[in-house]
Amino acid sequence: xxxxxPRRGTLAALAAALLSLGLPAFxxxxxxxxxxxxxxxxxxxxxxxxxxxxxKARDTTSLYPxxxxxxxxxxxxRALSPEGVLSVDPGLILAEEGAGPPEALDVIRxxxxxxxxxxxxxxxxxxxxxxxxxGAALGVPEAAHALxxxxxxxxxxxxxxxxxxxxxxxxxxxxxxTQGGRINAAGRGTAAQxxxxxxxxxxxxxxxxxxxxxTDEAVARAAPDVILMMDRGGDHGPDDAALFSxxxxxxxxxxxxxxxxxxxxxxxxxxxxxxxxxxxALNRALYPAEG
Amino acid sequence: MAALSDITSPPxxxxxxxxxxxxxxxxxxxxxCLASLQVGATRVSLLQALSDLARTxxxxxxxxxxxxxxxxxxxxxxxxxxxxxxxxxxxxxxxxRNPLADPGIVGVGAGAGLGAILAxxxxxxxxxxxxxxxxxxxxxxxxxLGGWGATLLLYRVSxxxxxxxxATMLLAGIALGALAGALSGILVYIADDxxxxxxxxxxxGSLAGASWAKVLTAGPMILLAIGAALCLGRGxxxxxxxxxxxxxxxxxxxxxxxxxxxxxxxxxxxxVAVSGGIGFxxxxxPHLLRLASGPDHRTLLLNAALLGATLLILADxxxxxxxxxxxxxxxxxxxxxxxxxxxxxxxxxxxxxDL
Numbered sequence: 148x149x150x151x152x153p154r155r156g157t158l159a160a161l162a163a164a165l166l167s168l169g170l171p172a173f174x175x176x177x178x179x180x181x182x183x184x185x186x187x188x189x190x191x192x193x194x195x196x197x198x199x200x201x202x203k204a205r206d207t208t209s210l211y212p213x214x215x216x217x218x219x220x221x222x223x224x225r226a227l228s229p230e231g232v233l234s235v236d237p238g239l240i241l242a243e244e245g246a247g248p249p250e251a252l253d254v255i256r257x258x259x260x261x262x263x264x265x266x267x268x269x270x271x272x273x274x275x276x277x278x279x280x281x282g283a284a285l286g287v288p289e290a291a292h293a294l295x296x297x298x299x300x301x302x303x304x305x306x307x308x309x310x311x312x313x314x315x316x317x318x319x320x321x322x323x324x325t326q327g328g329r330i331n332a333a334g335r336g337t338a339a340q341x342x343x344x345x346x347x348x349x350x351x352x353x354x355x356x357x358x359x360x361x362t363d364e365a366v367a368r369a370a371p372d373v374i375l376m377m378d379r380g381g382d383h384g385p386d387d388a389a390l391f392s393x394x395x396x397x398x399x400x401x402x403x404x405x406x407x408x409x410x411x412x413x414x415x416x417x418x419x420x421x422x423x424x425x426x427x428a429l430n431r432a433l434y435p436a437e438g
Numbered sequence: 439m440a441a442l443s444d445i446t447s448p449p450x451x452x453x454x455x456x457x458x459x460x461x462x463x464x465x466x467x468x469x470x471c472l473a474s475l476q477v478g479a480t481r482v483s484l485l486q487a488l489s490d491l492a493r494t495x496x497x498x499x500x501x502x503x504x505x506x507x508x509x510x511x512x513x514x515x516x517x518x519x520x521x522x523x524x525x526x527x528x529x530x531x532x533x534x535r536n537p538l539a540d541p542g543i544v545g546v547g548a549g550a551g552l553g554a555i556l557a558x559x560x561x562x563x564x565x566x567x568x569x570x571x572x573x574x575x576x577x578x579x580x581x582x583l584g585g586w587g588a589t590l591l592l593y594r595v596s597x598x599x600x601x602x603x604x605a606t607m608l609l610a611g612i613a614l615g616a617l618a619g620a621l622s623g624i625l626v627y628i629a630d631d632x633x634x635x636x637x638x639x640x641x642x643g644s645l646a647g648a649s650w651a652k653v654l655t656a657g658p659m660i661l662l663a664i665g666a667a668l669c670l671g672r673g674x675x676x677x678x679x680x681x682x683x684x685x686x687x688x689x690x691x692x693x694x695x696x697x698x699x700x701x702x703x704x705x706x707x708x709x710v711a712v713s714g715g716i717g718f719x720x721x722x723x724p725h726l727l728r729l730a731s732g733p734d735h736r737t738l739l740l741n742a743a744l745l746g747a748t749l750l751i752l753a754d755x756x757x758x759x760x761x762x763x764x765x766x767x768x769x770x771x772x773x774x775x776x777x778x779x780x781x782x783x784x785x786x787x788x789x790x791x792d793l
Contacts, residue, residue: 219763220763220764222761223764225632225639226639226644226767228479228765229508230478230480230508231479231758231763233508234478234479234480248646248647251647254503257503356630357630358631
């Protein structure tokens, strides 16, 4: 009896010590963390406003800056669970337009949580609007103003640099996936087309809306100069050899020149504060000779 | 004397064994309900909240929202949907005298799926006044109309001169399912990627969208359908001998068929509408119970309601705890946990699956 008691006591003391070590350290490190950010670009803007220390949790699409991936994840932005959102006890929820399901948002609103919806953006004006909304919600309008000015100037510089006569523009095909040998490409009204336009290219498939699976012949007829893809890391997409061995792509100028550009999906299509950076990077990749 | 008491003693009599199973299953259901209220992503606890309530007379804001607006409607919906799916499955297997039958066989699933896809993809084209009227309920509403409509159409097709042919219904159901699948395919093709994401999540099913409004809309219909189904036990037992024999022993076969089909359409249609596609419960629960206590429909139907509700509530608890604060679609949980258990039982008691 007696030999066992001290041991149990030691364990309890150890546990208490660990707890007392762990808890205050955590609390001291992040005293004002109370923001739940839903949507990759929203999280990026929060970080760009210098408010990353206030983030408490994120959704599955919030991957940049990389440190936010250590925060608790409340799930995919269109399939949120009300109790999951409540469990991180957020003082402020910043949710990208399209977050849901609507029933979940209804419950969250009914719980008297501070929920701010951030509008969608496919243009510079959209980004500036997002920055203003988020800056106001976080109570840092000056920082938001500065960031908006910076993003606006960067974007003006980037697009001025990227603008060129239509005849000289490269014709770009954005491929979302090549699942099962069938090409899923971007049409008009997509983030891909918007960024291609800004970077001084032309989307070869502007005759349909959204992302579609297209036939091999349509790819050959569109005759893109460059293929643009998302760089997902790992082995999600096809490598160059697999891509150019697809019959449809082999027939195009891009296939002949083996011209493919791969860029980080969130940077390329997110329309966050790094948009100018994305425009510059894509522009450099499209027109490498001009440096 | 000893032999007689041996025969009549409760453990040997399948019917009384099934009746005592009622109590066991009801107890399990109560435990599952308590677990469902107690456990979740937040630290809110039923016991703690109740003791606070007793002490101070009020509930904290967080406790009230989590318990009354999130967990309780979710529990009620799990209860209704689980019972609806399991009873519908048992009814269909009895009616078609086929162990593979499930509510999908009368076109409910395909029709509801088509309705939901129509609402998700083309809902934006409706006039704004109509959209404002339906609000967030457009998808469930369309799913219910689709499921109900498909079943009525199928029933119409397979009924001639006041007699419903079960075989015609089975085959016409396959054709109708293929047609609904093709129409859904066209809609999927024109959907944009957000709509595709919504479709995927709808197809996997979830109780996360539970609200009192949904419970109050779907509840009466499901309860009515289950009530009607529970009265069909004797008739289904007779039908197991064949339609002609059932008619000879005084069962109104046609009336029973219409009640069964309408009950399944109402219960499954409402369940699918509020929770999306949740597989496995409808086919496995009745088989588990037949293995445990025999095929007598007089007890099977009630037991199916109890066990179906219990399993769905437990699956929902797992779905929302395992990757908290995010949650899994419940269809994944029911299939991942249920399918291997079912296979194991089948392998262990091979040849015993019988109606």
